[in-house]
Amino acid sequence: MFLLSVFSPLFGGLINTSPVARLLGHRGSSILAISCMVVAFISSVVIYYEVVFMGCAVSIDVAGTWFSVGSFGAGWTFNFDILTANMLFTVTGVSLAVHMYACDYMRQDPHLSLFLGYLSFFTGFMCVLVAADNLLVMLVGWEGIGVCSYLLIGYWSHRLSAVKSAQKAILVNRISDGLLMWGILWVWYHLGSLEYDLLNVYSASGFVGLSILIGAMGKSAQILFHVWLADAMEGPTPVSALIHAATLVTAGVYLLVRLHIHDEMFVIIVGSLTAFMAGVFGATQSDLKRVIAYSTCSQLGYMMVSLGLGETGAEASMGHLMTHASFKAALFLAAGMVISGNGGNQHIARYGGGAHSSMFTMLTLLVASLSLIGFPELSGFYSKETILNLAAICADPIADVAHTLLLLTAMLTSAYTTKLFYQCFMVDFSGSSVTPVRNILPTLAMAILLLDIMLKVWVGTNLLSGMLFFIPWGVKTLPFGLMIAGILTATAAVGSERFTLIRFAGSRWGFDQLFARSPVNPILDLGRITWAIGDRGLLSVGDLRSH
Numbered sequence: 001m002f003l004l005s006v007f008s009p010l011f012g013g014l015i016n017t018s019p020v021a022r023l024l025g026h027r028g029s030s031i032l033a034i035s036c037m038v039v040a041f042i043s044s045v046v047i048y049y050e051v052v053f054m055g056c057a058v059s060i061d062v063a064g065t066w067f068s069v070g071s072f073g074a075g076w077t078f079n080f081d082i083l084t085a086n087m088l089f090t091v092t093g094v095s096l097a098v099h100m101y102a103c104d105y106m107r108q109d110p111h112l113s114l115f116l117g118y119l120s121f122f123t124g125f126m127c128v129l130v131a132a133d134n135l136l137v138m139l140v141g142w143e144g145i146g147v148c149s150y151l152l153i154g155y156w157s158h159r160l161s162a163v164k165s166a167q168k169a170i171l172v173n174r175i176s177d178g179l180l181m182w183g184i185l186w187v188w189y190h191l192g193s194l195e196y197d198l199l200n201v202y203s204a205s206g207f208v209g210l211s212i213l214i215g216a217m218g219k220s221a222q223i224l225f226h227v228w229l230a231d232a233m234e235g236p237t238p239v240s241a242l243i244h245a246a247t248l249v250t251a252g253v254y255l256l257v258r259l260h261i262h263d264e265m266f267v268i269i270v271g272s273l274t275a276f277m278a279g280v281f282g283a284t285q286s287d288l289k290r291v292i293a294y295s296t297c298s299q300l301g302y303m304m305v306s307l308g309l310g311e312t313g314a315e316a317s318m319g320h321l322m323t324h325a326s327f328k329a330a331l332f333l334a335a336g337m338v339i340s341g342n343g344g345n346q347h348i349a350r351y352g353g354g355a356h357s358s359m360f361t362m363l364t365l366l367v368a369s370l371s372l373i374g375f376p377e378l379s380g381f382y383s384k385e386t387i388l389n390l391a392a393i394c395a396d397p398i399a400d401v402a403h404t405l406l407l408l409t410a411m412l413t414s415a416y417t418t419k420l421f422y423q424c425f426m427v428d429f430s431g432s433s434v435t436p437v438r439n440i441l442p443t444l445a446m447a448i449l450l451l452d453i454m455l456k457v458w459v460g461t462n463l464l465s466g467m468l469f470f471i472p473w474g475v476k477t478l479p480f481g482l483m484i485a486g487i488l489t490a491t492a493a494v495g496s497e498r499f500t501l502i503r504f505a506g507s508r509w510g511f512d513q514l515f516a517r518s519p520v521n522p523i524l525d526l527g528r529i530t531w532a533i534g535d536r537g538l539l540s541v542g543d544l545r546s547h
Contacts (some may be wrong), residue, residue, distance in 0.1 A: 072192060
């Protein structure tokens with residue numbers, strides 16, 4: 001029963017990407033994909049009950065020894081503990097909603113079966129990653145979600161922007177993944193094993209900790225490695241929801257929590273800078289999906305800061321990861337309905353108020369937005385408030401700076417989220433007439449995520465309980481005051497140019513130009529030189545001599 005949560009999505013992906021999918025047709029492939037995800041989700045619920053409530057952690061050896069080199073043996077072993085149970089429940093729940101949404105959203109696509117197969121593979125490899133008992137099996141899932149993200153972001157291969165965005169995502173991640181691989185090899189060299197149990201005893205510090213941390217920074221789109229995240233919006237909306245909610249971008253945070261690489265000042269610095277940077281970028285964007293994408297980057301910064309605050313911070317980081325997955329997936333699915341209702345237009349300044357969307361879409365976007373900005377009594381409020389409180393009571397001066405940046409980020413998040421909702425539903429700049437989109441499967445998918453947001457209030461309250469007595473009243477209420485200030489700022493500035501902070505922020509601080517001029521161009525020049533000397537030069541001369 002436990003293994004169904006891992007292998008059921010992989011089975012659905014295997015069938016839908018094989019020639020058998022032609023026999024099933026679009027309807028059969030949709031039923032198969034959703035059925036496999038239902039089985040995986042039910043299995044995850046059983047695992048959550050057994051592990052979290054009953055306290056029965058389980059380790060399963062699937063296929064014995066995979067391969068052996070000397071005294072080192074790699075095995076296909078999966079471990080289901082509390083951390084795995086929380087992640088599996090989150091991943092499969094969000095993925096089930098996204099699969100249901102995709103079956104309707106992509107129904108006109110001639111290759112729907114292939115798309116659903118990619119989604120299922122993506123979910124399956126993420127489940128392999130979180131259930132792995134050692135670094136080698138984790139690396140299989142890690143690389144699997146990397147390849148699937150490339151296929152999904154560039155799924156619309158007839159669009160040059162989608163192809164370039166997919167290439168950008170995989171190349172940026174190759175840099176960080178290379179350092180992660182180096183760290184794993186270093187661990188194996190020193191320990192002779194890649195089992196998590198030994199790694200929890202061995203302190204991954206120095207070069208090993210830094211290499212694994214940079215590997216996690218690439219997947220979780222931290223500063224310097226964030227450039228691929230917004231461009232990933234070129235993929236279909238279900239892809240954006242799955243990548244930015246509970247799978248790819250959370251893999252790095254999960255890895256750091258699993259390997260106990262936290263309590264590091266470097267992690268706090270990286271996380272706080274990422275959160276503030278993404279908040280500024282989100283406030284200067286006009287593309288609906290890119291605004292939500294930068295909000296994801298910003299919330300990942302919160303999680304990284306929390307990781308640097310010790311063991312309690314790691315728990316708070318996982319709690320925010322779980323709550324964020326629900327409301328961010330709901331945001332993307334509702335945004336997809338808004339975009340469809342406006343004829344595929346993603347520019348929020350050209351929308352026609354709420355006339356092109358159903359009331360349920362408006363409700364979903366409202367609840368998810370309120371959870372994102374940390375409105376009281378919603379799941380996002382409790383998990384974000386926990387992180388802010390932990391940063392406030394930390395005695396380190398760097399934590400004080402991080403707390404200030406996170407507060408400013410909270411105000412920016414409130415401002416651009418309010419602006420997004422206000423321009424989508426409250427004002428009409430378009431004057432166009434498009435039929436509202438009201439379909440059963442997307443509505444059901446958003447209803448599942450709304451229910452998930454409400455249920456995860458329990459997760460947030462458990463995190464925040466026990467801390468209220470140690471936090472001064474002014475510190476506790478300051479985030480709420482900044483949230484109100486952000487809402488008022490946004491409503492006052494919508495429709496004017498005053499909301500655009502500075503032109504430099506609109507260009508995303510020149511990170512794309514920096515990457516193009518420093519690592520990319522020299523590498524391309526080197527490739528041209530080696531091709532001219534090697535492929536076209538020496539090899540062609542050898543061919544002439546052979547003739």
